[in-house]
Amino acid sequence: MIFALKGKSLFNSLIDRIQHVGAATIHSFQRLGHASVFLLEVIASCTSLLTRPLLLVKQLHSVGVQTLIIIVVAGLFVGMVMALQSYYALIDFGAEDSVGVMVALSLMRELGPVITALLFAGRAGSALTAEIGLMKATEQLSGMEMMAVNPMQRIVAPRFLAGVISMPLLATIFSAVGIIGAYLVAVELLGLDSGAFWSQPQNKVDLYLDLYNGIIKSLVFGIVATWIAVFEGYDCIPTSEGLGQATTRTVVHSSLAILFLDFVLTALMFTK
Amino acid sequence: MTSRKIEILVGLFVAAAMAAFFMLAMNVSNMSSYNGGEKYELTARFDNIGGLKVRSPVAAGGVRIGRVTDIQYNSDTYEAIVSIAIDEQYNKFPIDTAASILTSGLLGEQFIGFEPGAEEEFLKQGDVIDLTQSALVLEQIIGQFLYSKADEE
Numbered sequence: 058m059i060f061a062l063k064g065k066s067l068f069n070s071l072i073d074r075i076q077h078v079g080a081a082t083i084h085s086f087q088r089l090g091h092a093s094v095f096l097l098e099v100i101a102s103c104t105s106l107l108t109r110p111l112l113l114v115k116q117l118h119s120v121g122v123q124t125l126i127i128i129v130v131a132g133l134f135v136g137m138v139m140a141l142q143s144y145y146a147l148i149d150f151g152a153e154d155s156v157g158v159m160v161a162l163s164l165m166r167e168l169g170p171v172i173t174a175l176l177f178a179g180r181a182g183s184a185l186t187a188e189i190g191l192m193k194a195t196e197q198l199s200g201m202e203m204m205a206v207n208p209m210q211r212i213v214a215p216r217f218l219a220g221v222i223s224m225p226l227l228a229t230i231f232s233a234v235g236i237i238g239a240y241l242v243a244v245e246l247l248g249l250d251s252g253a254f255w256s257q258p259q260n261k262v263d264l265y266l267d268l269y270n271g272i273i274k275s276l277v278f279g280i281v282a283t284w285i286a287v288f289e290g291y292d293c294i295p296t297s298e299g300l301g302q303a304t305t306r307t308v309v310h311s312s313l314a315i316l317f318l319d320f321v322l323t324a325l326m327f328t329k
Numbered sequence: 330m331t332s333r334k335i336e337i338l339v340g341l342f343v344a345a346a347m348a349a350f351f352m353l354a355m356n357v358s359n360m361s362s363y364n365g366g367e368k369y370e371l372t373a374r375f376d377n378i379g380g381l382k383v384r385s386p387v388a389a390g391g392v393r394i395g396r397v398t399d400i401q402y403n404s405d406t407y408e409a410i411v412s413i414a415i416d417e418q419y420n421k422f423p424i425d426t427a428a429s430i431l432t433s434g435l436l437g438e439q440f441i442g443f444e445p446g447a448e449e450e451f452l453k454q455g456d457v458i459d460l461t462q463s464a465l466v467l468e469q470i471i472g473q474f475l476y477s478k479a480d481e482e
Contacts, residue, residue, distance in 0.1 A: 111332060118335045122342045161357050226346035233349035236357060255356060262358040263384070268350075 092288045099287065102207070102214040112215040120181045120216065121223030125230070127176055132231040135168060136160060136238030144247055153247075157254035158261045160239040165262065165271045166327065169232035171319050174278035177224060178311040182286035185216050186307040189290030190300040198291075213287050220286070224279025225272050232271065270326045277318060282311040367417035368395065369454040373428045373441070374408040379464025380439045381430055387413050389443040394419045397441065413441065423448040429462035439464060 106113050143159045189212060192198050198208045244251045262268070286307045293303035378400065387395040395415035403410050415422075425446030432439050452458070 114336055114339050115332070117339045117342070122338045125342060165353065226343065229346050229353065230349045233352050258357045259359055260386070264354060264358040268353055268358050
């Protein structure tokens with residue numbers, strides 16, 4: 058450091074910095090390119106699942122069914138908390154009957170898809186990365202290739218497709234359970250009228266604009282989160298350290314991607 | 330775990346998601362009020378629509394009979410052109426029916442209220458409602474009130 062400051066010139070150290078930035082940029086674009094090619098390969102490999110549906114069912118179990126518990130519990134409590142908070146905000150205006158529509162709209166448009174996707178990335182995405190990464194580290198993937206079994210078709214494609222199918226299902230369950238939780242708090246605990254709780258959403262919530270767009274959102278999140286998870290696993294450095302880093306990257310990158318995409322999709326869908 | 334057990338669990342998972350979807354569609358969203366979808370379109374011209382929006386309800390005698398489908402502004406006549414879709418089962422409104430923009434409650438959402446006339450002929454697809462009453466704009470009313478108060482003194 059002293060050396061750099063002293064003589065050999067500030068200029069050279071500046072050039073070094075710029076080189077680092079350039080290398081990092083090129084590297085990240087390379088990875089993005091790899092990941093895109095990988096995604097196309099995975100989608101092409103998905104056709105082989107038509108002849109082996111059992112592989113998909115097994116993955117639906119480990120990706121979807123085993124994530125269900127956390128989704129249901131989280132959905133219930135998110136709905137209950139939202140009902141409590143919006144009740145305290147709305148009672149000042151005498152509009153506490155709108156708790157139902159407020160909870161239903163925010164769950165179906167935003168919270169259902171987003172929280173489900175974040176939980177999904179943490180629960181299922183990290184498990185997918187660790188599983189595929191360990192297969193790579195213990196050379197099971199290369200072993201399969203030796204036996205002329207395509208690991209893309211056998212390992213990656215069923216996991217990817219299971220993730221993409223599971224996400225919209227989980228998000229729908231999350232929203233429904235959340236609304237039931239809000240009903241329990243608003244009607245049973247706070248004593249709102251149950252007729253107003255259900256009839257206001259029926260007037261305000263649109264089947265296409267709100268419910269279908271929420272499902273489209275969760276489908277996009279499912280594709281992105283599962284894509285990142287299987288890619289990080291398949292692409293990881295096959296050491297224990299590399300595997301740990303890949304799992305961390307899966308959770309961080311998919312969470313950021315989900316939140317960013319949520320903004321983009323909301324801007325596209327709900328602004329006129 | 331045997332593959333039979335796994336398949337049963339996955340089946341239950343999918344069934345639960347279906348049930349959740351139908352609960353949201355039927356109980357929470359407005360699908361139950363779509364009722365078939367046979368509708369006819371009317372147009373009404375207003376000087377001022379206030380806070381009326383696309384998808385605002387249209388009611389007659391307090392019962393919802395249709396929805397606003399489109400709102401345009403005609404810069405030649407300086408009027409707002411509101412398109413309305415009425416459910417086909419309510420097809421017996423006389424052609425001198427009046428449409429006015431009302432507010433549910435003091436601060437509630439705005440909707441179009443139909444007041445049936447007395448003519449023999451009925452409104453049909455594509456007709457224009459001539460008798461309209463614009464939205465009451467609270468600021469204007471308060472302004473007029475203050476103005477008249479000031480006049481008295």
